[in-house]
Amino acid sequence: MQEQQLDHVLHAIADQTRRAILDRLTAGPARVTDVAAPFAISLNAVSKHIKVLEQAGLVRRTQQGREHTLELDPTPLREVVKWASHYEQFWTERLDRLEAFFKSKGKKP
Amino acid sequence: MKMKTSDVTVSRLIPGPAADVFDVWLDPACPGSPWHGAKKIIVNATVDGLFFWGHDYEGKLMPHYGRFLKLERGKLAEYTWMSNGTKGLETTVSVSFEARAGGTQVTIQHRGLPEDEASDHKDGWTYFLGALEKARQRS
Numbered sequence: 582m583q584e585q586q587l588d589h590v591l592h593a594i595a596d597q598t599r600r601a602i603l604d605r606l607t608a609g610p611a612r613v614t615d616v617a618a619p620f621a622i623s624l625n626a627v628s629k630h631i632k633v634l635e636q637a638g639l640v641r642r643t644q645q646g647r648e649h650t651l652e653l654d655p656t657p658l659r660e661v662v663k664w665a666s667h668y669e670q671f672w673t674e675r676l677d678r679l680e681a682f683f684k685s686k687g688k689k690p
Numbered sequence: 691m692k693m694k695t696s697d698v699t700v701s702r703l704i705p706g707p708a709a710d711v712f713d714v715w716l717d718p719a720c721p722g723s724p725w726h727g728a729k730k731i732i733v734n735a736t737v738d739g740l741f742f743w744g745h746d747y748e749g750k751l752m753p754h755y756g757r758f759l760k761l762e763r764g765k766l767a768e769y770t771w772m773s774n775g776t777k778g779l780e781t782t783v784s785v786s787f788e789a790r791a792g793g794t795q796v797t798i799q800h801r802g803l804p805e806d807e808a809s810d811h812k813d814g815w816t817y818f819l820g821a822l823e824k825a826r827q828r829s
Contacts, residue, residue, distance in 0.1 A: 672798045679702075680704050682720070683722065
């Protein structure tokens with residue numbers, strides 16, 4: 582993951598309203614107007630938050646006529662997890678190797 | 691400004707006696723060792739002995755350096771660890787070996803790792819792990 586993209590993702594999920602939007606989208610795709618409805622802020626303000634989420638690659642927008650539908654894309658979040666737990670993965674792989682060695686040793690007559 | 695640091699701990703039950711698991715861990719010639727298969731390896735496994743471990747990552751030699759701090763056969767191996775990933779910090783790796791029914795519990799604790807600015811987004815971290823879990827449940 583590029584550092585700039587990582588920054589976009591972290592910036593996007595650091596805001597409470599944007600997290601609430603993502604939370605809504607974990608239930609499935611939704612129209613922009615439905616996503617905006619529960620918030621006590623203007624549709625314009627919600628649209629700005631949605632744009633930040635789109636820039637981060639966390640939300641995809643499709644348009645049919647006048648209707649805009651939003652859908653969650655969790656791929657960048659998975660990339661962030663991979664980045665964050667680099668050392669955990671590193672040492673887990675070392676333990677995999679150690680375990681495999683002793684398991685194969687135990688099978689030998 | 692002091693850099694923020696964090697620790698990583700992983701643990702596994704390895705099916706072998708503690709002394710054997712300890713020996714394998716420190717023997718680069720053994721395929722079960724974390725040092726095995728490096729492009730360039732020097733391990734002087736004595737207290738205050740040094741190691742150089744250079745492994746190949748996408749065609750580049752990634753150097754790691756350290757010094758053994760504690761070595762108690764079948765119990766503990768502790769060494770310092772510096773690499774490009776530690777951003778100039780001397781981190782510490784402690785590997786404990788505890789005899790258990792069915793083998794040896796190996797616990798690796800890597801302490802003092804540099805945290806990036808990303809760690810300031812604590813709410814975000816907590817959030818995205820939850821979001822990932824929800825997305826996983828849906829798919």
